[in-house]
Amino acid sequence: MWAGLVLASALTAGGALAQGLPEPLPALPGDPVRGRAIVEDRQTGLCLLCHSGPFPDVPFQGDLGPDLTGVGARLDPAELRLRMVDSRAINGDTIMPPYFSRDGLNRVGDRWTGETILDAQQIEDVIAFLATLTQEESE
Ligand code: HEC
Numbered sequence: 001m002w003a004g005l006v007l008a009s010a011l012t013a014g015g016a017l018a019q020g021l022p023e024p025l026p027a028l029p030g031d032p033v034r035g036r037a038i039v040e041d042r043q044t045g046l047c048l049l050c051h052s053g054p055f056p057d058v059p060f061q062g063d064l065g066p067d068l069t070g071v072g073a074r075l076d077p078a079e080l081r082l083r084m085v086d087s088r089a090i091n092g093d094t095i096m097p098p099y100f101s102r103d104g105l106n107r108v109g110d111r112w113t114g115e116t117i118l119d120a121q122q123i124e125d126v127i128a129f130l131a132t133l134t135q136e137e138s139e
Helices: 002-013 015-019 032-040 077-089 120-130
Strands: none
Touching: 015 077, 032 120, 077 120
């Protein structure tokens, strides 16, 4: 499995790989418009359950994770990809779901066994969108 393989090396290698996944997932180049829709959607990404950010049209944004305003300036695409694929590579105690990993998801129902939360294309779309969030103030 792509994610399992690369993540295993990210987790053991230390150094640069532990900070980011430079290789895009097998998908078309990310589309920031689709990525924004995934981030803002309450069913697909659930991102705004925990995060707030420059999303003026979305009520009730969360504060369990950092505000995503300016995240594209703080983190490069490789760093964003690793956090999206499996934030546990950075913080073993994270509450952020591993969006592209099948490892360690013990409590998923049968329906979801072998599925990732988002597919490769959705991950690349979200990364492309987050990379556009370079303004420090709400846009
Ligand atoms: C259940 C809560 C939760 C959900 C849902 C969640 N996150 Fe997170 N996220 C966190 C927390 C907490 C952190 C802080 C680092 C950590 O503890 O892992 C974080 C960190 C991040 C970071 C790094 C931010 C920084 O400034 O370092 C990014 C980017 C991110 N999340 C994006 C997303 C996106 C995009 C989604 C939806 C697809 C999402 N998150 C869904 C809780 C969540």
